[in-house]
Amino acid sequence: SQTIHQWPATLVQPVGSPLSLECTVEGTSNPNLYWYRQAAGRGLQLLFYSVGIGQISSEVPQNLSASRPQDRQFILSSKKLLLSDSGFYLCAWRGESNEQFFGPGTRLTVL
Amino acid sequence: AQRVTQPEKLLSVFKGAPVELKCNYSYSGSPELFWYVQYSRQRLQLLLRHISRESIKGFTADLNKGETSFHLKKPFAQEEDSAMYYCALKEAYKYIFGTGTRLKVLA
Numbered sequence: 001s002q003t004i005h006q007w008p009a010t011l012v013q014p015v016g017s018p019l020s021l022e023c024t025v026e027g028t029s030n031p032n033l034y035w036y037r038q039a040a041g042r043g044l045q046l047l048f049y050s051v052g053i054g055q056i057s058s059e060v061p062q063n064l065s066a067s068r069p070q071d072r073q074f075i076l077s078s079k080k081l082l083l084s085d086s087g088f089y090l091c092a093w094r095g096e097s098n099e100q101f102f103g104p105g106t107r108l109t110v111l
Numbered sequence: 112a113q114r115v116t117q118p119e120k121l122l123s124v125f126k127g128a129p130v131e132l133k134c135n136y137s138y139s140g141s142p143e144l145f146w147y148v149q150y151s152r153q154r155l156q157l158l159l160r161h162i163s164r165e166s167i168k169g170f171t172a173d174l175n176k177g178e179t180s181f182h183l184k185k186p187f188a189q190e191e192d193s194a195m196y197y198c199a200l201k202e203a204y205k206y207i208f209g210t211g212t213r214l215k216v217l218a
Contacts, residue, residue: 032204041120043197043210044155051204059205090155097162098143098201102155 002027006091006103013110019064019078021106023091026072032094033074035066037087038105044090050074086110113138115200117209124188125217132183132212134172134198143201144181146172147208150194158183158196168192188216 003026013019025031035047046059048066056066063082067075074091091103116135124130136142146158159167161174161181172183181198193216198209 034206036208038155041210043117044199044208046205046207049204057204094204097160099145099157099160100147100199100206101157104154 002093002095002101004091004093004101004103006089006106008106009104010107011109013081013108015083015110016080019076019081019085019108021076021089021091021108023074023076023103024072025074025093028072028093030071033068034092034094034100035074035076036090036092038090039087048076081110083110113200113202113207115198115207115209117196117198117212119212120210121213121215123215123217126190127187130183130185130188130192130214130216132196132198132214134181134183134209136179136181136198136200138179138200138202142174142176142181144172144174145199145201145206146170146181146183147197147199148194149197155197188214190216190218192216 005024032051034049036044038044049057050068063078065077086109089106092100114137144161147155148158149155170185172181174181195211195213197211200207
């Protein structure tokens, strides 16, 4: 069966520091992968999606970037974190019936 | 632009009362809609999708193209239904989520 992992689960970083969040999927090949930010009162905001290795589509211009170095690996990065980058970050992949399967999330706090 | 609107941030009902979580969308084509649920300390997960026309945990949702709505309904709420609910619209490779409604079922 397919599983999706994210790490770390929680992260506290100072303003101006770099960021790297990792997401990996098991049990499927060539998945469509997604990064979301979940904020109270704002729902899920799609940040990036990828339909294949090296292919990234950005939905919201911001301080973040994404990369897909391997088929089942999706990375969310920043060179210099801002206070506004704090939030709960979710990785997801698209199933065969177009449903989204979500990872456990990473709680990022920027101080 | 495509949008999904969930007008209620919080909905409180008593156990045994009917529940309706509202979702309205704007989409120029034929929509593909979903409801997702997030229980406390659990992952966000699919509840149901309009294509399958199924009932999950007593919940149903009917697509009304004339009113561009996809409201989630349950005739008798249970305490374990308390959770955050999101309506979502699939557009090509992307998914557009509403802001969510927190459902609280009171004893």
